[in-house]
Amino acid sequence: MEINVKRQQGNFFVNAAFRSADSGVTALYGPSGAGKTSIVNMVAGLMRPDAGRIAVNGHCLFDSGQGIDLPPERRRIGYVFQDGRLLPHLSVRSNLTYGMRRTPPDRRFVDLDAVVDLLGIGHLLDRRPAKLSGGEKQRVAIGRALLTSPAMLLMDEPLASLDASRKSEVMPFISRLSREFAIPILYVSHALDEILNLANHMVVLEKGGVLAHGRLEELLARPDLHSRLGPDDSGSVISTTVEVPQDASGLTHLGFGDCILKVAPIEASAGTPVRVRVPARNVAIALAPPGQTSFQNVFAGKVDEILDNQTFFVDVRLNIGAPLWARITRQSFQELDLKTGQPVFALIKSVAVSLGSGREG
Numbered sequence: 001m002e003i004n005v006k007r008q009q010g011n012f013f014v015n016a017a018f019r020s021a022d023s024g025v026t027a028l029y030g031p032s033g034a035g036k037t038s039i040v041n042m043v044a045g046l047m048r049p050d051a052g053r054i055a056v057n058g059h060c061l062f063d064s065g066q067g068i069d070l071p072p073e074r075r076r077i078g079y080v081f082q083d084g085r086l087l088p089h090l091s092v093r094s095n096l097t098y099g100m101r102r103t104p105p106d107r108r109f110v111d112l113d114a115v116v117d118l119l120g121i122g123h124l125l126d127r128r129p130a131k132l133s134g135g136e137k138q139r140v141a142i143g144r145a146l147l148t149s150p151a152m153l154l155m156d157e158p159l160a161s162l163d164a165s166r167k168s169e170v171m172p173f174i175s176r177l178s179r180e181f182a183i184p185i186l187y188v189s190h191a192l193d194e195i196l197n198l199a200n201h202m203v204v205l206e207k208g209g210v211l212a213h214g215r216l217e218e219l220l221a222r223p224d225l226h227s228r229l230g231p232d233d234s235g236s237v238i239s240t241t242v243e244v245p246q247d248a249s250g251l252t253h254l255g256f257g258d259c260i261l262k263v264a265p266i267e268a269s270a271g272t273p274v275r276v277r278v279p280a281r282n283v284a285i286a287l288a289p290p291g292q293t294s295f296q297n298v299f300a301g302k303v304d305e306i307l308d309n310q311t312f313f314v315d316v317r318l319n320i321g322a323p324l325w326a327r328i329t330r331q332s333f334q335e336l337d338l339k340t341g342q343p344v345f346a347l348i349k350s351v352a353v354s355l356g357s358g359r360e361g
């Protein structure tokens, strides 16, 4: 995926360039008004860049220098919108086959049965969209996009209209989609938890430009981006592997480097790659190994970096065999008198585990 677009719209200027691995999920992340939808619309051919080049799998969709500008229907792109946009007068089955019939048979690489099975929508085929829940509508919308046998999928906040439980219902399907069909997905979101679940690559946008792009773990470990990801989003991502699916007390053991992280039980067999997210606010720091404690996870490490934004909190990056951010109060920071290089112990309160991801992208 190669995207390099410039476009002036009103007094907003989009000037974004990034490349990403050909398969897997690339997240476009940024605050409201950063230009995410504009970029996706340019890739889809719904908005024309003033200049630039867009290519997918080496196939050029737009190149201002060469005068190439394929119309949307020739771009072989599936688009999933925030609100599904199903055709209300058609059944789910007809919504699904609508795009499929426009794709020549020799170009089709998915069939209805495979998609219905993947998305678990077999029991909905004869219903009209009005009789579907939000999560079901989105699964049908994803199926419809997939059945056009696209070279790429664009998803513009496909989960934004869903509540937390519906979100967690649809997320595993998106994850399976990228794994089983190896279609590159450009996924717009301003919710970091979704991105952590789904994406391998991330593009951080700000005011129409690319602030950073690259592998998710690498970006999340970068101190210059740490504060940009917002007070609630700051934290670390650690790529682990399931070592013990369930110990005697029911906990799952995840290994990274020489360390074991114990988490609430997850359903995954030994060897499964799992990405965990540790919010900075859930990490405490101690100068000596704590005695009796309720913390399940205590790691020896050292202070790698201190980020003092002159607020109530100070962010401290520890090295425990992987980078780990801790957010502690200024008062604690002063009492501990922390210095770079100092040996400390990290106490992790709880982690969010993102199953179905953690793949190398």
Ligand SMILES: Nc1ncnc2c1ncn2[C@@H]1O[C@H](COP(=O)(O)OP(=O)(O)OP(=O)(O)O)[C@@H](O)[C@H]1O
Binding pocket: 009, 010, 011, 012, 030, 031, 032, 033, 034, 035, 036, 037, 038, 039, 190
């Ligand atoms: N057709 C247009 N003409 C003029 N300005 C536009 C047009 N489309 C979008 N904009 C402006 O471009 C900027 C980026 O909008 P865009 O929808 O791409 O942002 P976004 O990151 O997707 O935001 P959100 O998360 O709120 O959907 C905004 O300031 C918006 O008002």
